[in-house]
Amino acid sequence: xxxxxxxxxxxxxxxxxxxxxxxxxxxxxxxxxxxxxxxxxxxxxxxxxxxxxxxxxxxxxxxxxxxxxxxxxxxxxxxxxxxxxxxxxxxxxxxxxxxxxxxxxxxxxxxxxxxxxxxxxxxxxxxxxxxxxxxxxxxxxxxxxxxxxxxxxxxxxxxxxxxxxxxxxxxxxxx
Numbered sequence: 001x002x003x004x005x006x007x008x009x010x011x012x013x014x015x016x017x018x019x020x021x022x023x024x025x026x027x028x029x030x031x032x033x034x035x036x037x038x039x040x041x042x043x044x045x046x047x048x049x050x051x052x053x054x055x056x057x058x059x060x061x062x063x064x065x066x067x068x069x070x071x072x073x074x075x076x077x078x079x080x081x082x083x084x085x086x087x088x089x090x091x092x093x094x095x096x097x098x099x100x101x102x103x104x105x106x107x108x109x110x111x112x113x114x115x116x117x118x119x120x121x122x123x124x125x126x127x128x129x130x131x132x133x134x135x136x137x138x139x140x141x142x143x144x145x146x147x148x149x150x151x152x153x154x155x156x157x158x159x160x161x162x163x164x165x166x167x168x169x170x171x172x173x174x175x
């Protein structure tokens with residue numbers, strides 16, 4: 001059972017953090033609109049940014065277990081992903097609230113679900129990626145030797161050249 005869940009664990013953690021962020025987002029939006037008379041779009045922006053700060057901290061530490069000390073760079077990347085998500089959120093809120101007349105909190109909940117996939121994938125593969133280039137190469141190839149052969153109009157000789165190189169590598173046990 002654990003082996004089945006393990007590949008999905010980062011997404012599950014991300015979803016839990018996102019759920020907490022959504023509660024902060026919805027709660028903040030509700031308080032700003034109902035108690036502080038802030039407009040829906042401005043309130044959505046402010047509450048969204050509060051959720052972003054919360055989600056960055058939790059995702060860095062818990063979801064992706066990122067060890068980088070470069071908080072500024074990571075936060076900027078996280079913020080860029082979140083701003084794209086905010087753009088998607090604001091467009092969706094505009095359409096759902098003002099065109100389809102859906103209650104703003106329900107519209108926010110619908111929007112949050114739609115933006116979840118974008119945010120997870122962008123943060124996993126861009127913001128918090130932890131795999132180093134060497135790990136990727138070592139998983140794909142069983143050696144660390146690279147040979148670069150610049151050539152032009154060598155179609156007749158290239159095969160012989162590769163065979164000579166392969167023979168040398170095998171003889172010297174470099175591979």
